[in-house]
Amino acid sequence: MLNPPIYDNCDVAIIGAGPAGLAAAIRLKKLGIENVLVLDRESEPGGIPRHCGHPPFGMLEFARVMRGPSYARRLVGEARRAGVGISVRTSVTMLGAGGGLTIASPQGNGELTAKRVLLSTGVRETPQSARLMSGARMLGICTTGALQAMVYLKGLIPFRRPVIVGTETVAFSALLTCKKAGIKPVAMIEGKSCPGTRWPFHNASRLLGVPLFVETRITKIIGGNRIEAIKIIDGKGNARELACDGLLFTGQFTPESSLVRMSHLLFDHETGSPVIDPFGRCSDSAYFAAGNLLQPLKMAMNCWREGRKTAQWIAKDIAGSLPDRQ
Amino acid sequence: MGSDSSNVDVAVIGGGVVGCAVARRMALEGAYVVLIEKAADILDGASKGNSAILHTGFDAPVDSLEQKCVRDGYEEYLGIHASFNLPILKTGALIAAWSEEEEVRFGDILKKAHDNGVGDLRLLNRSEISDIEPNLSKDIRSAIAVPREYVIDPWSTPLAYLQQALQNGGQVLFNAEVTDGAFDGERWQLNTMRGPVRALHVVNCAGLYGDIVDKRALGASRFTIKPRKGQFVVFDKAAGKLLSSIVLPVPTKRTKGIVLFPTIFGNIAVGPTAEDQDERDDASVDREILTALVEQAIQKLPALSNTQVTATFAGIRPATEENGYRVIEYPDQNWITLGGIRSTGLSGALGLARHAHRLLTKQGLAFHPINNPVVSQVPNIAEHLPRDYENPGYGEIVCHCEMVTQREILATMEGPIPVGSLSGLKRRTRAAMGRCQGFYCSARIAELTKGKFAEPIGVGDANA
Ligand SMILES: Cc1cc2nc3c(=O)[nH]c(=O)nc-3n(C[C@H](O)[C@H](O)[C@H](O)COP(=O)(O)OP(=O)(O)OC[C@H]3O[C@@H](n4cnc5c(N)ncnc54)[C@H](O)[C@@H]3O)c2cc1C
Numbered sequence: 001m002l003n004p005p006i007y008d009n010c011d012v013a014i015i016g017a018g019p020a021g022l023a024a025a026i027r028l029k030k031l032g033i034e035n036v037l038v039l040d041r042e043s044e045p046g047g048i049p050r051h052c053g054h055p056p057f058g059m060l061e062f063a064r065v066m067r068g069p070s071y072a073r074r075l076v077g078e079a080r081r082a083g084v085g086i087s088v089r090t091s092v093t094m095l096g097a098g099g100g101l102t103i104a105s106p107q108g109n110g111e112l113t114a115k116r117v118l119l120s121t122g123v124r125e126t127p128q129s130a131r132l133m134s135g136a137r138m139l140g141i142c143t144t145g146a147l148q149a150m151v152y153l154k155g156l157i158p159f160r161r162p163v164i165v166g167t168e169t170v171a172f173s174a175l176l177t178c179k180k181a182g183i184k185p186v187a188m189i190e191g192k193s194c195p196g197t198r199w200p201f202h203n204a205s206r207l208l209g210v211p212l213f214v215e216t217r218i219t220k221i222i223g224g225n226r227i228e229a230i231k232i233i234d235g236k237g238n239a240r241e242l243a244c245d246g247l248l249f250t251g252q253f254t255p256e257s258s259l260v261r262m263s264h265l266l267f268d269h270e271t272g273s274p275v276i277d278p279f280g281r282c283s284d285s286a287y288f289a290a291g292n293l294l295q296p297l298k299m300a301m302n303c304w305r306e307g308r309k310t311a312q313w314i315a316k317d318i319a320g321s322l323p324d325r326q
Numbered sequence: 327m328g329s330d331s332s333n334v335d336v337a338v339i340g341g342g343v344v345g346c347a348v349a350r351r352m353a354l355e356g357a358y359v360v361l362i363e364k365a366a367d368i369l370d371g372a373s374k375g376n377s378a379i380l381h382t383g384f385d386a387p388v389d390s391l392e393q394k395c396v397r398d399g400y401e402e403y404l405g406i407h408a409s410f411n412l413p414i415l416k417t418g419a420l421i422a423a424w425s426e427e428e429e430v431r432f433g434d435i436l437k438k439a440h441d442n443g444v445g446d447l448r449l450l451n452r453s454e455i456s457d458i459e460p461n462l463s464k465d466i467r468s469a470i471a472v473p474r475e476y477v478i479d480p481w482s483t484p485l486a487y488l489q490q491a492l493q494n495g496g497q498v499l500f501n502a503e504v505t506d507g508a509f510d511g512e513r514w515q516l517n518t519m520r521g522p523v524r525a526l527h528v529v530n531c532a533g534l535y536g537d538i539v540d541k542r543a544l545g546a547s548r549f550t551i552k553p554r555k556g557q558f559v560v561f562d563k564a565a566g567k568l569l570s571s572i573v574l575p576v577p578t579k580r581t582k583g584i585v586l587f588p589t590i591f592g593n594i595a596v597g598p599t600a601e602d603q604d605e606r607d608d609a610s611v612d613r614e615i616l617t618a619l620v621e622q623a624i625q626k627l628p629a630l631s632n633t634q635v636t637a638t639f640a641g642i643r644p645a646t647e648e649n650g651y652r653v654i655e656y657p658d659q660n661w662i663t664l665g666g667i668r669s670t671g672l673s674g675a676l677g678l679a680r681h682a683h684r685l686l687t688k689q690g691l692a693f694h695p696i697n698n699p700v701v702s703q704v705p706n707i708a709e710h711l712p713r714d715y716e717n718p719g720y721g722e723i724v725c726h727c728e729m730v731t732q733r734e735i736l737a738t739m740e741g742p743i744p745v746g747s748l749s750g751l752k753r754r755t756r757a758a759m760g761r762c763q764g765f766y767c768s769a770r771i772a773e774l775t776k777g778k779f780a781e782p783i784g785v786g787d788a789n790a
Pocket residue numbers: 015016017018019020021039040041042046047048049052054055056057090091092093120121122123144145148170173256259290291292293298299300301303
């Protein structure tokens with residue numbers, strides 16, 4: 001059932017149907033927990049991999065190299081078969097003491113109480129504004145997540161000749177997505193003196209014919225409603241203008257932890273994640289956390305593994321055999 | 327009078343907050359009015375980025391037109407806002423002194439407010455301030471409370487004004503830049519990108535382009551716009567509860583200074599700067615200035631140091647070579663210009679509109695106010711009042727950061743003023759204005775708005 005009545009209380013409520021949340025849910029069912037409910041605010045479960053139409057996913061989980069969407073479908077199918085309840089279009093808007101959740105859904109808003117709650121809300125990229133970027137807001141400026149959702153879920157492209165900012169692993173996804181969609185990046189720029197990952201960026205970007213400028217930053221964004229060019233400057237003070245119709249900010253992941261920030265749970269402002277003990281347990285012992293929410297640089301399989309592990313601790317805790325929180 | 331927008335009583339040039347308020351007033355007074363806007367939606371100029379404070383006018387120049395318009399605008403807003411479903415956040419303001427020198431200037435502020443008829447200011451000492459705003463830095467020395475300075479919704483307000491104009495017989499033309507015009511002694515012919523408009527009277531409310539429109543139609547302008555940019559930083563809503571009052575600095579001659587204030591959308595914001603520039607459209611922000619703003623905000627409200635930035639933006643004030651409003655009458659040409667509405671236009675718009683009507687009456691415009699004008703509500707997007715997602719049947723939440731529903735987004739495309747651009751959609755719903763700035767929702771918004779905007783989000787099909 002896609003949308004079980006949401007106000008029934010359950011044993012474990014999992015917020016976020018990405019790899020971490022789904023892996024935990026499947027594991028919990030296998031460990032004999034009766035009532036496991038995954039809540040996700042999107043219209044489809046699966047999390048970020050739903051719109052990563054490129055490999056690599058699934059090596060650890062399914063011993064093969066998959067694209068994100070089929071990987072997500074497989075996880076969701078497995079969860080359903082295991083008897084996990086998945087409720088989509090269901091936003092958790094507040095975390096209450098002892099596992100009381102406030103929920104918004106098009107069927108009506110309400111409360112739900114779970115014996116244990118797993119937070120697996122993932123990450124987002126840091127946009128233009130939060131980077132305190134110089135320049136104006138214009139059409140054609142977005143993040144990789146937004147680009148991929150447009151290309152893979154909606155079949156649309158936000159630009160044809162963008163400049164890509166950043167060289168973390170996710171920038172590689174961005175390059176692949178552009179290639180797939182028929183988008184021709186004008187350049188990649190990186191503020192540091194070398195690319196930000198061990199990906200063979202110099203080679204990859206050269207292979208795709210995209211010049212890489214290191215030690216370079218943007219000084220101006222030019223255009224009207226839509227971006228038309230950017231001005232950049234390099235470490236030696238050389239300035240130049242690049243014509244483009246898009247600007248793609250990649251990476252600088254930040255945990256999607258607003259729920260935690262607004263709640264009673266102890267929060268680590270350095271990492272942007274909830275404070276947890278060695279069992280993934282938060283300061284209110286009804287709450288656990290797993291996945292990219294905790295350390296936003298992991299691949300899906302790491303989140304999957306962490307979800308499974310945390311599920312084990314939750315099951316133990318319900319059975320009364322997890323040590324008390326220090 | 328027919329419903330032909332090419333032949334009207336009053337043509338209003340410009341769909342900023344002033345033009346929208348003027349169009350409403352003229353329609354209510356029984357004139358057949360058309361509002362002519364060059365952009366695809368309202369609020370494309372100065373009115374798209376401001377602090378959204380509803381001023382009492384306590385600090386306006388005594389006896390000035392600005393003071394009167396702000397006072398009248400304030401009163402009228404209080405009288406009508408509920409019937410339009412427009413929100414007010416009753417914050418009150420604190421004029422904060424952080425040094426002895428600033429405290430010395432308190433006397434002048436109190437006297438001016440008194441002369442302006444705002445008599446409810448009072449002095450607060452540090453402990454009284456701390457009762458109201460426990461999170462403000464203890465470096466604060468004292469403050470003047472201005473209890474009736476409030477925060478409103480900068481975007482729904484003009485929308486409600488123009489909507490009422492249209493529901494009471496008015497018209498609007500978008501994408502209709504006025505390029506020139508001629509007066510034949512009785513009627514104006516304004517040439518626009520959407521064809522000519524003939525009008526008995528014209529009110530120029532072109533904001534940042536007020537002087538240019540005067541030059542195009544009258545051949546000359548009696549003022550020159552000197553664009554003055556104001557940058558802002560908006561903090562994440564997780565910090566929204568840290569502050570409940572508008573915290574004003576002790577003003578200098580040039581500007582009202584950097585303000586720390588709650589927004590109607592549940593954030594805390596800091597700004598605006600005051601930077602003169604030549605460009606009328608360039609609302610770029612600057613990293614160094616944004617960084618300095620963040621630092622200033624943290625100095626005053628230390629708990630902000632742990633807060634992420636949600637948005638940055640700049641607004642551009644239509645300043646001129648003089649400080650006051652530049653309201654200019656051309657009685658022989660049935661033309662008035664409401665120019666240089668620099669930094670109080672959101673508060674003063676309704677008062678200015680009444681003033682404009684008085685001036686047009688002097689020019690011979692004579693109509694009868696309509697009976698029982700249609701009033702209709704605008705959707706609420708303020709955080710402290712019930713939002714659309716609180717009622718079932720909204721389809722889905724499209725923008726999760728700001729909790730904007732599919733039903734709300736689709737509704738903007740209907741009605742008397744269908745949304746004309748992505749930025750218009752953002753202003754009407756808050757979609758993609760939150761902490762992720764579209765990471766989660768822009769694909770869905772692109773899909774929902776496909777084919778609706780002249781400047782679409784999606785420029786083509788993937789791999790087409
Ligand atoms: C552009 C991009 C490309 C990537 N490419 C790869 C790749 O090639 N290979 C790879 O292994 N990894 C890749 N990753 C990383 C991978 O997607 C993540 O590691 C993984 O998805 C994290 O899983 P998660 O379960 O922690 O969170 P997510 O997958 O982010 O899932 C979180 C879920 O929580 C939901 N949610 C959030 N808040 C709420 C709330 N309040 N109420 C209800 N639901 C909520 C969200 O809707 C979402 O579905 C990529 C990531 C990105 C952004």
